[in-house]
Amino acid sequence: MKSAPFDYVRPESVAEASALLAQDGVTTAAIAGGQSLIPMLSLRAAQADLLVDVSRLDELKAVRETPQALHIGALTTHAAIEDGKIPDPFNGLMRRVASTISYRAVRNHGTIGGSVALADPAADWPGCLMALGATVHIAGPGGTRQQPVVDFVKGLYETTLASGEIVIGFDVPRPTSPLCWGFAKVVRKSGAFANSIAIVVAPGKGGPITAVLSAAGPRPIALANAARALGNGAMSDDTLRTAIAADLKADLPGADAYEQRLHTATVLRAAREMQATS
Amino acid sequence: MKITLTLNGSKVTHDVEPRETLADFVRDRCGLTATHLGCEHGACGACTVVLDGEVTRACLMLAVMCDGRTVETLEGFRNHPAMEVIRKHFHECHGLQCGFCTPGMLLMARDILARKPGCDADTVRYELSGQICRCTGYSGIVKSIVSAGQELAGKAPAKA
Incomplete structure (x- = not known):
């Protein structure tokens, strides 16, 4: 080790x-909190000749509010989000998500930028930021660029980050009315890697609904059928189950019977929680 | 690489390898062996220390990343008032068996009770989910933390 x-x-x-x-x-390799990279290096699952410590760069710490969006610096820790040390225009969703990531000692150092840049399939932030329609800000040798998180995360530990590029932070659009959301996660023990994570959000009553399933495939999956059914006011379990089954068939064709039940359960729980708050 | 940091209130300077974790640094360079190494990949919590006031897994932190920062190990809490109360309750409620996980449990207990004063057993169990006791002595540990929390919050300690 x-x-x-x-x-x-x-x-x-x-x-x-x-x-x-x-x-x-x-x-x-860039290192920020190091809470994933250091164990990967220790287990020799990752190797590097040179670690570039970005953890003290002020440009990556900025948190700014504009009328349209909240900018969250890449170095913002899970614990800072959990404790409400940054503004929360999302009605508690990000605080709730943060509070379930790993353990407090890890949340004290692990960063939102590192989580998204690593793109671990079981991570919470890629799916959450996708559901919130966030954009990632990137700086590199060729200048800066922006990209929706949904396009940035390409697959298993794979993003569009090119050589020399660094995640600076995220712009998360401010909901037009109080965000209605549901979040459900299944883990074998609190803080362990997730087996299934579902987030359902609606930016206010009657707003367009987004449903995202993480820890199921190599990258988070947007559930189009489930979102449409919820948008049409689907209330019965059967209608929702049918819609979720169509999503899983299309986006997760390899899922076995257990995985189908598991993911259906988390999406249903998240949908029910979202409906209860809307 | 030469690094200087504040360790349990004293400035220390050492030449370290970049790959050296904070856990190996405090144990092998500084001789502070209260910090235990269990899994060395962030799963067990035995190596918990406090970095700039925040509980930290010393196996998930490189010593070089702590240059200029403040580190406290369990040895630094010998005369800490809250820790004295927590230690007493670990003693009274049978909060340890073999003792291997205990340094991490004590530092985590202090952090839990600082963030969530007087919290109940369910909260303690959730917050403690990253600390592994291989003797499986969790009920004694949880009881110790809950009753220490009650004393620190000024409530009467719960009956054991």
Whole structure:
């Protein structure tokens, strides 16, 4: 459980970090909280020649509110979100999600930017930010760019981040009326990697509904049929189950009988919680 | 790499390898062996320390990342008033068996009771889900933390 040797550098600016990460012939990795990367290095599931510590870069810590959106700096920790240390225009959804991530000692250091950049299929933030329609801000050797989180996360530990690029933060659109949401997660024990995570959100009464299922496939899945059924006011379990089954058939064709029951249960629970608050 | 940090109130400077975890640093470089190493990948909580006031898994933190920061291990809490109360309740409620997980349990107990003063047993169990006791002595540990929490919150300690 000891990492192979690597070098370590703590740059003073995003530009410097980006140049260090983009070096040719060197396997580099950005480290922020390190709560996933360090155990992966220790287990030798990941290897790096050079760790670039971005955890003290102020540009990645900014949290700003505008009338349209909340900007959340990439270095914002799960614990800061859990404790309400950043504004919460989402009616408690992000606080609830944060409070269920791993354990408090891990939440004190793990960051939202690191979670999305790693794109672990069992992670909470990629699916949550997809459900909220968030955009990721990225800085790299070629300047800055923005991309919807739904397009940024491509698959198992795979994003569109190119060599030398760093996640700066996220713009999460402010709901037009109080957000109605439901969140359900199944884990074998509190804080363990999730087996299924469902988030259903409606930006106010009658708003367009989004349903996202995580920890089921290589990346979070938007459930179009379930969202449509909920938008049409579907209340009966049978109608919802049929819609969820259609989504699972289309997006998760390899799911066995247990997985189908599991994911159907989390989506139903999230949908019921959302309906109870709307 | 040369790093300097504040450890249990004293400035310490050491030359470390970048891959050295904070857990190996406090144990092997500084001789502070209250910090125990169980799983070394963040699952068991035996290596819990406090970094800049926040509970931290020392196996999930590189020593180089702590340069210029403040670290407290269990040794640093010897005369800490809340920790004295917590220790007393661990003693009275049979909150330890073999003792291997105990340093992590004590530091986590202090953090739980600071964030959620006087919390109930269900809350303690949820908050403690990242600390593994291989003796499975959880009922004594939970009882210790709940009753310490009641004393610290000024309530009468619960009957054991």
